[in-house]
Amino acid sequence: MMDAALALMLLLPLAGAVFQAVWGLSAGRRASAVVAAAAVTGALAAALYAFVHCGVAPTRVSFGSWFSFAGFSAAFTLLYDRVAAVMTVTVSFTALLIHLYSAGYMREDKSFSRYFCYLNLFVFFMLLIALADDLLLLFMGWEGVGFCSFALIGFWHEERKNVNAGVKAFITTRIGDLGYVAALAMVVGIFGEASLSGLAAGAETLSPGMAAAIGFCFLFAALGKSAQLPLSSWLPDAMAGPTPVSALIHAATMVTAGVYLLMRLDPLLAYAPSVGATAALLGGAPALYGACCALGPRDVTRILAYSTSTQVGYMFLA
Numbered sequence: 001m002m003d004a005a006l007a008l009m010l011l012l013p014l015a016g017a018v019f020q021a022v023w024g025l026s027a028g029r030r031a032s033a034v035v036a037a038a039a040v041t042g043a044l045a046a047a048l049y050a051f052v053h054c055g056v057a058p059t060r061v062s063f064g065s066w067f068s069f070a071g072f073s074a075a076f077t078l079l080y081d082r083v084a085a086v087m088t089v090t091v092s093f094t095a096l097l098i099h100l101y102s103a104g105y106m107r108e109d110k111s112f113s114r115y116f117c118y119l120n121l122f123v124f125f126m127l128l129i130a131l132a133d134d135l136l137l138l139f140m141g142w143e144g145v146g147f148c149s150f151a152l153i154g155f156w157h158e159e160r161k162n163v164n165a166g167v168k169a170f171i172t173t174r175i176g177d178l179g180y181v182a183a184l185a186m187v188v189g190i191f192g193e194a195s196l197s198g199l200a201a202g203a204e205t206l207s208p209g210m211a212a213a214i215g216f217c218f219l220f221a222a223l224g225k226s227a228q229l230p231l232s233s234w235l236p237d238a239m240a241g242p243t244p245v246s247a248l249i250h251a252a253t254m255v256t257a258g259v260y261l262l263m264r265l266d267p268l269l270a271y272a273p274s275v276g277a278t279a280a281l282l283g284g285a286p287a288l289y290g291a292c293c294a295l296g297p298r299d300v301t302r303i304l305a306y307s308t309s310t311q312v313g314y315m316f317l318a
Helices: 004-028 029-052 082-105 112-131 135-153 160-191 196-205 208-226 234-240 243-250 254-264 271-292 302-318
Strands: 058-068 072-080
Touching: 004 029, 004 058, 004 072, 004 112, 029 082, 029 112, 072 082, 072 112, 072 135, 072 243, 082 112, 082 243, 082 254, 112 135, 112 243, 135 160, 135 196, 135 208, 135 234, 135 243, 135 254, 160 196, 160 208, 160 234, 208 254, 208 271, 234 243, 234 302, 243 254, 243 302, 254 302, 271 302
Parallel strands: none
Antiparallel strands: 058 072
16 A cells, blocks of 8 residues: 555646646636646645555665666665655645645636646656655656746746746756766766665765765755755745745745755765765855845845745754
């Protein structure tokens, strides 16, 4: 049953996105909203079931290989532990509230089904980040939420400033993602595979310098996704999208993905204390920086964005 719950957690939001893309316009606004909310409700139910049945030992579920090249194989493997249990419930519950609010907020918008397609797809990719064991599979979710945030921030693309805000978020987070690619290359080169469980098992065999190098690359990627210095400039402009989008990105989902990645990498970071010290420094600095920046603007949405940056900074510090 745990295998089915984890699979449904991912498949339901993905199916909702496919429905919106193929039949959303013809189905009508009410059906579109109901299907989108139902897909996330199902994901939340599966997350709650898995949460209740979560044991002390992590659960690793494999659905076969999905990518193979020159002797390297990436498996569609999920790693479910207590950290993932909390994250999946938080993400799906927050996303459900935002879906319900969006049904009324976007009721007059001409691109109603397109909006819910992006929203369902965002939830799928975010849950993939929360559950993936294979680092290449996690990277697919990592890039997926980046694409969805770009599409949602610039959703009202008739105005140039909204498009610019989406492009800024996309490019800035892609700069951070170079760190992820570099870390992934090092992990594959050393271990011949790229999984969180494999990295945890083999972390003690790494030299302190190599553990630090991999950790710093992942930290750079986390800083971009979580809008921390020096890659924090995209977050205030992300308010250009619809208000529910800002809640989805700034609440318990995208900006916390960087912190969550570091939590999943804890067995590696235990052998690279310099990475943890740097994360603490870079977390404390944006907390102060964001608070100072919030003193200037009169736009409450930008003030809330700086507040988000500050709160995520505290998470890095912790």
